Amino acid sequence: MYLGKVIGRVVATQKYEGLEGVRLMVVQPIDHDQKPTQAPLVAADAAQSGLGDIVYCESGREASMALDEKFVPVDQCIVGHVDEIDA
Amino acid sequence: MIIARVIGNIVATVKHAAYHAHKILIVQPEDPFGKPDGDSFLAIDLVQAGVGDQVLVLEEGSSARLLLENDTAPARCIVVGVIDHVDIEDPQEMEKTSKH
Amino acid sequence: MQFGRVIGSVVSTQKDPKIMNFKLLVVRTLNPANEDTGSYVVAVDAVGAGVGEVVLYATGSSARQTVQTDAKPIDAVIMAIIDSWDIQGEVVFRKE
Numbered sequence: 001m002y003l004g005k006v007i008g009r010v011v012a013t014q015k016y017e018g019l020e021g022v023r024l025m026v027v028q029p030i031d032h033d034q035k036p037t038q039a040p041l042v043a044a045d046a047a048q049s050g051l052g053d054i055v056y057c058e059s060g061r062e063a064s065m066a067l068d069e070k071f072v073p074v075d076q077c078i079v080g081h082v083d084e085i086d087a
Numbered sequence: 088m089i090i091a092r093v094i095g096n097i098v099a100t101v102k103h104a105a106y107h108a109h110k111i112l113i114v115q116p117e118d119p120f121g122k123p124d125g126d127s128f129l130a131i132d133l134v135q136a137g138v139g140d141q142v143l144v145l146e147e148g149s150s151a152r153l154l155l156e157n158d159t160a161p162a163r164c165i166v167v168g169v170i171d172h173v174d175i176e177d178p179q180e181m182e183k184t185s186k187h
Numbered sequence: 188m189q190f191g192r193v194i195g196s197v198v199s200t201q202k203d204p205k206i207m208n209f210k211l212l213v214v215r216t217l218n219p220a221n222e223d224t225g226s227y228v229v230a231v232d233a234v235g236a237g238v239g240e241v242v243l244y245a246t247g248s249s250a251r252q253t254v255q256t257d258a259k260p261i262d263a264v265i266m267a268i269i270d271s272w273d274i275q276g277e278v279v280f281r282k283e
Contacts, residue, residue: 150260
């Protein structure tokens with residue numbers, strides 16, 4: 001799991017079946033000081049996030065487990081919102 | 088998967104059981120235009136590829152275990168196909184390569 | 188997932204039987220600013236993508252979570268064709 005900041009949104013109408021209605025966000029992975037740790041990537045959104053939100057994400061096959069349709073080719077997913085980082 | 092070129096063979100008599108009866112190749116990653124791209128590494132050959140062949144290499148552990156039909160195979164990189172040809176048709180790419 | 192542009196295809200007849208019958212596309216990876224990163228990946232197409240299209244691809248075991256690639260040794264799959272994306276409210280890419 002890693003921290004991220006939502007920096008953008010991707011629109012794609014033609015998606016793999018089962019991904020209809022799933023929002024895709026551009027996430028900048030960050031550390032506890034909110035400094036970028038790697039290049040931004042695209043994550044499915046299971047937490048109703050918005051631009052500028054600090055979120056936490058899961059990667060790998062487990063990412064798709066956060067979605068309603070679980071057998072989908074998703075390797076990054078926003079699973080929660082961060083209210084406060086205490087570090 | 089990535090595109091790579093077979094540049095050599097490794098002969099090893101003492102090897103882990105999972106590697107038994109498999110040839111180990113030295114592969115050099117290439118871009119789709121045949122230019123070397125990154126460092127060479129070793130991969131298990133499942134398709135009788137030979138030196139000089141352009142090949143498809145899988146670099147993922149669980150795929151490797153599926154291919155070797157061995158849940159505990161200590162392997163990650165596998166040559167899974169010999170490439171006949173790579174067709175680059177994207178106009179943007181053509182433009183870029185023609186400039187080189 | 189990562190951004191990429193489909194630039195061509197790979198034809199291979201001498202393949203492992205477990206990866207037969209896949210459409211293999213060459214994808215040039217893009218960064219979120221829609222610039223070439225200089226790297227490439229060969230991915231299985233699960234959405235009917237064509238050459239020139241900007242797509243999203245998933246890697247790792249997630250790539251096996253499609254009907255076509257289920258339990259197959261596949262490490263990258265194209266799972267969406269992008270219409271547009273924006274960063275900080277600015278449109279970076281829009282399909283023509």
